[in-house]
Amino acid sequence: MPKNKAVNVGLIGAGRIGSFHGETVARRLVDAELVAIADPAPGAAAGLAGKLAVESSYTDVADLLAHPNLDAVIIATPARFHTNILVQAAEAGKAIFCEKPMALTxxxxxxxxxxxxxxxxxxxxxxxxxxxxxxxxxxxxIDGGRIGTPQLLRSLTRDPGPFGADPAKIPQWTIFYETLIHDFDTLLWLNPNAKPVEVTAVADALVRPDFADKGFHDTAVVTIRFDNGSIAVAEANFCAMYGYDIRGEVFGSGGMVTMGDVRRSSMRLFDKDGVSSETWRRDTDHFVHGYTAQLASFVTAVRRGEITEGPTGIDARNALSIALACIESVSRKAAIAL
Amino acid sequence: MPKNKAVNVGLIGAGRIGSFHGETVARRLVDAELVAIADPAPGAAAGLAGKLAVESSYTDVADLLAHPNLDAVIIATPARFHTNILVQAAEAGKAIFCEKPMALTxxxxxxxxxxxxxxxxxxxxxxxxxxxxxxxxxxxxIDGGRIGTPQLLRSLTRDPGPFGADPAKIPQWTIFYETLIHDFDTLLWLNPNAKPVEVTAVADALVRPDFADKGFHDTAVVTIRFDNGSIAVAEANFCAMYGYDIRGEVFGSGGMVTMGDVRRSSMRLFDKDGVSSETWRRDTDHFVHGYTAQLASFVTAVRRGEITEGPTGIDARNALSIALACIESVSRKAAIAL
Amino acid sequence: MPKNKAVNVGLIGAGRIGSFHGETVARRLVDAELVAIADPAPGAAAGLAGKLAVESSYTDVADLLAHPNLDAVIIATPARFHTNILVQAAEAGKAIFCEKPMALTxxxxxxxxxxxxxxxxxxxxxxxxxxxxxxxxxxxxIDGGRIGTPQLLRSLTRDPGPFGADPAKIPQWTIFYETLIHDFDTLLWLNPNAKPVEVTAVADALVRPDFADKGFHDTAVVTIRFDNGSIAVAEANFCAMYGYDIRGEVFGSGGMVTMGDVRRSSMRLFDKDGVSSETWRRDTDHFVHGYTAQLASFVTAVRRGEITEGPTGIDARNALSIALACIESVSRKAAIAL
Amino acid sequence: MPKNKAVNVGLIGAGRIGSFHGETVARRLVDAELVAIADPAPGAAAGLAGKLAVESSYTDVADLLAHPNLDAVIIATPARFHTNILVQAAEAGKAIFCEKPMALTxxxxxxxxxxxxxxxxxxxxxxxxxxxxxxxxxxxxIDGGRIGTPQLLRSLTRDPGPFGADPAKIPQWTIFYETLIHDFDTLLWLNPNAKPVEVTAVADALVRPDFADKGFHDTAVVTIRFDNGSIAVAEANFCAMYGYDIRGEVFGSGGMVTMGDVRRSSMRLFDKDGVSSETWRRDTDHFVHGYTAQLASFVTAVRRGEITEGPTGIDARNALSIALACIESVSRKAAIAL
Structure with missing residues (x-):
C-alpha cells in the first residue's frame, strides 16, 4: 500500500466493543479510515455510521465486503459468527482483525x-x-532474563460490577470462551518457552447462584501445568464491585514481575476515612491505549502485508485449546491432558 | 495466676525458630520469663541458655517438665516430635504453645x-x-461485612532464596505439612463461615529439579473448594530471590481485601535505574511483631487459663486435614473430597 | 465552523516541543489537520513538513499567516518571540494556542x-x-469539597538528568519563566478561591555550580502566601537522575490530595536487589495524553469560538506575575508583595 | 554496669508522652526497670506507678533523684522545665534521656x-x-552515596485532627519549639555534611484563625539554606484529618530518597468507593518501634557510659538554633542568617 494513503477499514458488528473499535479507527487513528459498517440489527450500522460520519452502512456482511475501497475488516460480532465471517472476509481478500475468540472449535x-x-x-x-x-x-x-525461568504464573480477569446482564442470554461456557481466553493468551505469552500440558478447571455461579443449575458460570479458577514444570492459575469473576481488575504475575527462578493496577491514576485522597483512590470501571477506559495500540499495530500490519508483532490465528488456537480443556475439565471433573 | 507474677516458660527445641521464640520470651515480653530450655543436641540448650541468661538447661524434655516453677512450654522441635511432647507436657499440666504442624496425622x-x-x-x-x-x-x-461473602481467595508463601538447604534432609511433603499449613490456616480463618469440601494439589521440584524423582517438592499449587462455593488457591515455593513473600487476597461479593507486602519499609530510592525498595529477607524480621504478639497472647491465655483469641488444636487439625488431602491429591493425581 | 470539517492548524516553531505538537495535530487528533509550518531556521519547517506530510512550509511567520485555509496557530517558538507572534496571529484573525510563557513582562x-x-x-x-x-x-x-479549604500546597518540576544543555545558552531566569511557570499555574488552579499576596524565592546553580556566578540557576524553591492564609511551595531542579518528576500536593482543613508518580506503569520487578519500577524519562512520554487532550480541547475551542475549559491569557498573566516576583525576590533577597 | 543487671530508670513527668515512655521501660524493654516516677500533679505519679507496678512515686523531682537505686532518668515534663531538671539530674550523676526540646534558649x-x-x-x-x-x-x-550530594530536602509533621486542644493553653512558638524541632533535627541529620546558614519562616493560625491575633500558630513553613547550597523546606500543621503524617524527602545530584507513609499496614480494601487504606492516627502507634528502639539505645548507652548512636545535647542545640531563627524570622518578617 502507498505509505501516505489511509488504510480503509470496514467494521462488522456495531455492538459495544464494535462501536468502540469503530470509534478508535475513526477518531484515534489518523492513518486509517472507517469507510463502512455492517450489522444485521435494523439501524445499528446506520446509527453508528451517522455518529462517526461514515458513508456506507449495511445489514449484510457480503455488501460490506463488496465495498470498492476496503483494505481491511474488524470482526466484532457475537463470538459464534466469528469464524464464518472471517473465512468470508479472507476469501474477499481483506486483511482481518478478529475479536476474541476467533473460533469456538x-x-x-x-x-x-x-x-x-x-x-x-x-x-x-x-x-x-x-x-x-x-x-x-x-x-x-521476562525476555531480558530478569526473572529467570517462570515457575508460577497468575492471570486474572474480574469484570466490573454490579452484574446487570441476563444470565439466560449468556451462552454457556462464556467465562472460558470469552473472558478467560484473555488470561490463557496472557499466560502463554508470558511463558514463551513452555507448552501447556494439563488443565484443571472449576467453575460456579456465585454471582448469580439462582442460575447455577442452568449451566451458567460467573466464577472460575483454572490451573495449567506446562512442560517446563511451571504452573499457572487463571481466575475470572463477572462482578468486581470495585472496578475492572486485570492483573498478571510471573514468578521465576530469579525473581518476579507483577502487572496491573485497578487504581485509575496516581491521585490519592486522604481524608478522615483514610487514603483512597479511584478505580477503572470499564475495559475501554482502562485499556484505551492498549486498544488503540492494538489497532495501530494492525494498520501497520495491513500496510506491510503481514503480522509481525500481534497475536495471530495460531495464538488464538492455542488459547482456545485451553478453553476447550477447561470445559472438558469442568464437565468431567478431571484434569485434562493437552 | 497472680497478675503481677511473670509467666514462667520452658522452651523445648533450641533450633532456629525455637531460639527465636526463646529470645522473644526472654527479651521482648516483660510479663513472661524464660526459665528452662531443653534440646537433645549436645550443648544446644546450654548454649542458648547462656546467651539468654536462663538458669536451667536440659537434654531431656522430662527433666524440663519436672522444673519446679514452670507454667508453660513452647514446643519448637522438629515436627515429627510435636505430638508426643505435647501430650507429655499436657500430662505434666503445663500450658502449651506448639509450633505448626501440631501433628502429622x-x-x-x-x-x-x-x-x-x-x-x-x-x-x-x-x-x-x-x-x-x-x-x-x-x-x-471481612468480619465487618466490607467485602460481602468471600468467593475467591489466595494465600501464598514464598521462602527467601537462594535455597541453601539439602533436599535430602527435608522430609517428604514438608511443603504441605510445614509451609502451606500456614496458608491453609490463613484461608480457613479468612473464610470464617465456610467449610472446605474438596482439595486438588500439584507439586513439583522446580528449584531443585535434580531431586524431583526423590519425592522432594519445593513448589506447589493447591485449589480448595468450600461449601459456600468459594474457591481458594494456596501457593508455595522455597526460593524467592527477592525475599520473604507472604500475601493474602480475599475477593467477595462486595469487594476485596489484599494483605502483605514484601517491601520492608516506606523508604523508596529513586536513581538512574528507576525506583526501588528493600525487601524482607527473613520471616523473623518480617513478622517480628506478629511473632511477639502471638506469644504475648499466649502468655495472656496462660494467665486466663484458656485460649480466647489464638488458634487452637482444632484449628491445627483443620489445617492438617487440608495438608493430608493435598498429599493424597498429589499421590493419586485426583481431587480429594474432605 | 462546520462540525465535520477539520480545524486547519499552522505550527510556528519546529523545535522539540513544536515538533511534538505538530505530530499531535497530524497524528493524534483526527478532527484537526496540520496544514502549514513556519520556522526561521533553514530547513527546519520543511524537514518537519516532509516528515508529517504537511504541504506548506515557510521560514517567515507572515507567510504562514497568509495561508488561505488556516483556522488556528500553535506558537512554539523560543519564549522571547511569543508575544509579538501572538499579536501578529491575532491580527490575522487566527485562533491561538501559545506555549508557556505567553509573555515575559x-x-x-x-x-x-x-x-x-x-x-x-x-x-x-x-x-x-x-x-x-x-x-x-x-x-x-478539591472542587467537590473533599479536602476542605487548602492550607498547604506543593508543586514541583524536576527535569530528567543528566543535564546536557549548555548553561551559557539558557536565558537568565529560565527556571522561573519557563519551568516553574507550570507550577505557578498549577498552584493557582488548585487553590481556586485564593489570591497570591507574597512571594519569596531562592535560586542557585547546584547542578552546574561552575555557572553560579554567571546568573544561571538550575535549582529554585519558592514560597507563595495567599490571601486565605494558605502557603504554597514550588520547587524546581534541572537534573533528576531518576526521571521526569512532576508532583502536586494540596493539604486542606479536611484532608489532602496528592498527584503525580514518576513510575511509568504498574509493572514491578522483584529480584535480588529488591522491588523496582521503571520511570518516566521525558515530558512528552509522561504527559502524552495530557498534551493531546490539551490540543483536543483547543480544537474544540476553535470550533466553538471561545475557550471554556483551558487556561487563558489571564491565567498566563497570573502565573507570570509570580515568576516576576520570584526574580525580584532573588535579586533583592526579600519577600515581594504582589 | 554489670551486663545482666537491669538499668534502673526514673521517669520525671507522667503526662501523655511520659506515661508512654514509662510503659515502654516497664513493658517493652526487658533489660531496664522503671523504679520511680515523679510528677508534681497530685496523684499523677502514684496513678501511673500503680498501673505499671512501680514501687516509688513522688511529687518532687529531688525525692526521685534521691532514690537509692537509680541509674538514669527520662525527662518528659512540659518543655519549659527540661533544662533545670536536666541539670539537677546531671548533678545527681544520673544518665539522662530528655524529651525534645532540651532547652528553649x-x-x-x-x-x-x-x-x-x-x-x-x-x-x-x-x-x-x-x-x-x-x-x-x-x-x-545517603551515607552509601546512593543519591549523591543533597540539594533539596523536605520534612513535614502533621498532627492528627481534629484539633481539640485549647489554643490559649499552648505556649507561643510551640510549633517551632516542639513540633518542627523534629523536622529540624531530621533535616540536619539527613544532610550530614552541610551546615545551615539562613532560615526563613512563615507561620499562621489556619486551623484556629480565631486565635491568630493572640500569637497562636498552628501552621508553618520554613526554608533553610545550607552552606553546600542545598535548600530544605520544613512544614507543620496541627490538624491533618487523615492521620499522623510524617514524611521526609532528600533529593540529590544522583537521586532521591523518600520516607514515611501515613498508611498503617499493607492491607488494602477495594469496594464500590475505590481502593482504601487505614492510617496512623497516633504518634505512639506509628512510631512504637522507633520510640522503643530509641529507649533501648539509651539503655545501652547507660550501660556503656556514653551515647554512641543517638542524638546528643549538641544535636538538640543545633535544632534549637533553627527554631530560634524561625521565631526571629516570623517576628521580623525577614530571612535570618545563622
Missing part, C-alpha cells in the same frame, strides 16, 4: 487460519492485553 | 487435642500470620 | 490579551499539567 | 550540655524519628 480455528493463509491476508486477534504498558514491560523483563 | 491431632482438654491446659498453635497487622485488618474488614 | 501579557480580545479569537496557553488525569482528579476532589 | 542548651559533660553522664535527646525503619534506611542510602 479447533476445527473452526484451523479453518480460519487456513483461509487467511491461502488468501495471503494478515490475521490478527484481539488479545489487547499484550499492548498494555505494564504487561508489555513485564514481558520485556 | 489426624489421629495424632485428636490425641493432642484430647490430652490438652483432659489436662485442662490451654493449647495454642503457631499460626503467627493471624497476628500480622495487615492480615488482622483484613480479617476485621 | 506584564505589559506584553496585557498586549497579548488585548490583541486576542479585540480580534475576537480564542487564546489558550500551554499549561498542559491541568489535563493530566491525576491532576484533574485532584482538582475535582 | 541557647544559653540553657549550653548549660545542659555543660552539666552533662562535667557530670560525665550520657545525655540523649528524644528525636525518635531517627529510629524509624524508613528514615534510618533513608539515611543509610
Amino acid at each position: 479447533l476445527e473452526d480455528a484451523d479453518r480460519a487460519i487456513a483461509a487467511a493463509r491461502s488468501a495471503g491476508v494478515p490475521l490478527q486477534v484481539g488479545f489487547n492485553r499484550r499492548w498494555d504498558q505494564a504487561f508489555s514491560e513485564g514481558r520485556a523483563a | 489426624l489421629e495424632d491431632a485428636d490425641r493432642a487435642i484430647a490430652a490438652a482438654r483432659s489436662a485442662g491446659v490451654p493449647l495454642q498453635v503457631g499460626f503467627n500470620r493471624r497476628w500480622d497487622q495487615a492480615f488482622s485488618e483484613g480479617r476485621a474488614a | 506584564l505589559e506584553d501579557a496585557d498586549r497579548a490579551i488585548a490583541a486576542a480580545r479585540s480580534a475576537g479569537v480564542p487564546l489558550q496557553v500551554g499549561f498542559n499539567r491541568r489535563w493530566d488525569q491525576a491532576f484533574s482528579e485532584g482538582r475535582a476532589a | 541557647l544559653e540553657d542548651a549550653d548549660r545542659a550540655i555543660a552539666a552533662a559533660r562535667s557530670a560525665g553522664v550520657p545525655l540523649q535527646v528524644g528525636f525518635n524519628r531517627r529510629w524509624d525503619q524508613a528514615f534510618s534506611e533513608g539515611r543509610a542510602a
